[in-house]
Amino acid sequence: MKWNDRIGRRLKLHDLHVLMTVAESGTMGRAAERLAVSPPSVSKAISDMEHAIGVRLLDRTAKGVEPTAYGRALLQHSVGAFEELRQAIKAIENLSDPSVGEVRIGCPDVFTSGLVSAILDHFSRRYPRVIVNVTAANNVAEEFRPLRDRAVDLVIAGFPRPLADDDLALEFLYEDRPYIVTGPGNPLARRRKVKLADLAEEPWLLPREGIFVSLLTEAFRKSSVPVPQLGVRSYSVHQRMTLLATDRFVSAEVGSVLHFNASRFPIKVLPIDLAISPWPVWLVTLKGRTPSPVVQTFIAHVRDVTRRMSKVGRPFWS
Numbered sequence: 001m002k003w004n005d006r007i008g009r010r011l012k013l014h015d016l017h018v019l020m021t022v023a024e025s026g027t028m029g030r031a032a033e034r035l036a037v038s039p040p041s042v043s044k045a046i047s048d049m050e051h052a053i054g055v056r057l058l059d060r061t062a063k064g065v066e067p068t069a070y071g072r073a074l075l076q077h078s079v080g081a082f083e084e085l086r087q088a089i090k091a092i093e094n095l096s097d098p099s100v101g102e103v104r105i106g107c108p109d110v111f112t113s114g115l116v117s118a119i120l121d122h123f124s125r126r127y128p129r130v131i132v133n134v135t136a137a138n139n140v141a142e143e144f145r146p147l148r149d150r151a152v153d154l155v156i157a158g159f160p161r162p163l164a165d166d167d168l169a170l171e172f173l174y175e176d177r178p179y180i181v182t183g184p185g186n187p188l189a190r191r192r193k194v195k196l197a198d199l200a201e202e203p204w205l206l207p208r209e210g211i212f213v214s215l216l217t218e219a220f221r222k223s224s225v226p227v228p229q230l231g232v233r234s235y236s237v238h239q240r241m242t243l244l245a246t247d248r249f250v251s252a253e254v255g256s257v258l259h260f261n262a263s264r265f266p267i268k269v270l271p272i273d274l275a276i277s278p279w280p281v282w283l284v285t286l287k288g289r290t291p292s293p294v295v296q297t298f299i300a301h302v303r304d305v306t307r308r309m310s311k312v313g314r315p316f317w318s
Contacts, residue, residue, distance in 0.1 A: 011049060011052055011053070012045075012048075013085075014045070015045040015046075015048060015049050016049075016074075016078045016081070016082075017035075017082075018031065018035065018042055018045040018046065019045070019046060019049060019057060019058075019071070019074065019075065019078070020075060020078060020079070020082075021034055021035055022042065022046065022058065022065060023058075023065075023066075023067050023071070023075055026063070026064040026065065026066075027064035027065060028042050028043055028046075028064075028065065030064075046058060049074075053070070053074070055068070055070040056068050056070065056071075057070055057071035057074060058071055097293065097294070098127075098293035098294050098296065098297040099127050099129060099130070099294070099297075100127075100129045100130060100294065101130055101131075101292060101293075101294035101295075102130070102131045102132070102133065102294070103130060103131070103132045103133070103153060103294060103295050103298045104132075104133045104135065104151065104152040104153045105132065105133070105134055105135070105152055105153065105154050105155070105156065105298075106134075106135045106136070106137035106146050106147065106151075106152040106154070106155040106156075107134065107135075107136075107137055107155060107156040107157065108136070108137055108157065108158075109136060109207075109235050109236060109237055110158075110207065110237055110254055110256075110257060111156050111157075111158075111256065111281075112134060112136070112237075113236075113237035113238055113241075113257060113260075113261070114237070114256045114257045114259065114260035114261060115156070115256045115260065115281075115305070115306070115309075116134060116156065117260065118260050118305055119298075119301055119302055119305045120132060120134075122301055122304070122305055123297075123298055123301045127294075127297065130294055130298075132298070133152075135151070135152055137152075137155055137157065144165070144168060144284065147168070147284065147285070147286055148167065148286065150286075150289075153285070153291060153292075153295045153298075154283060154284065154285050154291075154295070154298075154299065155283075155284040155285075156173070156281065156282070156283055156284070156302070157281070157282055157284060158176055158254075158279055158280065158281040158282070159279065159280075159282070160279045160280070166287070167286060167287055167288075168284055168285070168286065168287065169284070169285045169286065169287045170282045170283070170284055171282060171283040171284075171285075172280050172281075172282060173280075173281045173282060173283055173302070173303070173306040173309075174256075174280075174281050174306045174309045175278035175279065175280055175281070176254045176255050176256050176278060176279060176280075176281050177254065177255055177274075177276055177277070177278040177279065178215065178216055178252045178253065178254050178255075178274060178276060179252065179253060179254075179255060179258060179269050179270075179274075180194075180196075180199070180250065180251075180252055180269070180270045180272045180274070181244065181250070181251050181252070181253055181258065181267050181268060181269050181270065182244065182247070182249065182250045182251070182268050182270060183244050183245055183246060183247035183248070183249070183266055183267070183268065184247070184266045184267070184268045185247035185266075186247045186248070186249075186250070186268070188202075188250065188268075188270060189247075189268035189270070191270075192271065193271065194270045194271055194272050195272070196219070196220065196223045196225050196272055196274075197223065197225045199225075199228070199250050199272075200225050200226050200228065201230070202228070202230070202231075202249070202250045203230045203231040203232075203248060203249050203250070204228040204230060204231035204232075204249065204250050204251065204252075205231055205232050205233075205234070205240040205243055205244060205249045205250070205251035206228070206231065206232075206233050206234075206240075206251065206252060207233070207234070207235060207237075207240075208233045208234065208235055213252075215274075215276050215279075216252050216274065216276070218276075219274045219275060219276055222275070228250075231249060231250075232249070237253070237257055237261075240253070241253075241257075241261055241264075241265045241267075242265070244265065244266075244267065245265055245266055250270075256281070256309065259309065281306075283299065283302055283303075
């Protein structure tokens with residue numbers, strides 16, 4: 001029996017619904033009343049299905065009708081089919097509802113510990129039923145792979161110039177830059193003038209990699225100052241900020257980290273101009289991919305939070 005030729009084009013959901021109603025009602029007449037149709041239309045729907053499948057689905061008895069073995073098999077699987085359809089409609093309703101669903105974002109830790117945390121706080125207060133999954137994307141060269149694989153809906157990343165990739169859509173959010181910082185109890189924090197050369201032998205806290213690590217290295221070399229070798233290199237912004245509070249270390253952190261963590265951690269920005277141009281932070285999505293309403297709502301919150309960050313790229317000590 002070929003599904004397409006004999007059944008797929010002729011078996012209707014309406015007829016299956018009629019069969020289920022007849023089986024529940026016990027008679028064609030009561031089923032017709034429940035369906036608000038005429039008894040002949042009920043009989044025709046059953047007859048059409050029996051003709052399409054090639055077996056008898058109902059036995060007529062003195063008390064009414066009851067399913068045959070074939071009818072019971074069809075009813076059993078029809079119930080499952082209708083339940084799957086109900087779940088599909090529910091899923092579509094959820095996808096079209098901007099207040100429920102899931103948002104998947106990828107970003108480096110430097111944004112997770114500041115900008116994204118602020119966005120999540122802002123967003124989750126208004127949409128508590130939305131699940132947000134955050135995936136680490138610390139390698140600039142590879143962080144768009146989850147986006148292309150549809151594992152995330154968007155990526156927030158900082159890099160100096162737009163990409164040439166034709167499949168990616170970039171939206172500018174704000175400009176960021178690094179600052180040299182220490183704890184307020186460090187002797188350097190009390191000095192009005194600090195040169196980069198004064199920090200060469202200090203214990204440093206630095207990310208392991210990233211755009212501003214390479215730019216910071218370049219800034220040291222341009223000043224003919226050895227690149228810092230002492231201290232700790234860590235991916236974790238929270239760990240670096242915690243160690244800064246011991247007043248033993250010097251660190252380089254981007255403006256957005258300081259912007260969102262200054263009230264939680266004691267931080268002193270040192271008056272050192274690294275002569276590093278601010279770089280743009282981007283919201284990256286896939287071209288041709290329509291985001292769900294809940295993702296669109298989340299993106300609107302990203303824009304709202306970053307719109308208030310125009311001063312992040314300006315010196316904190318000026």
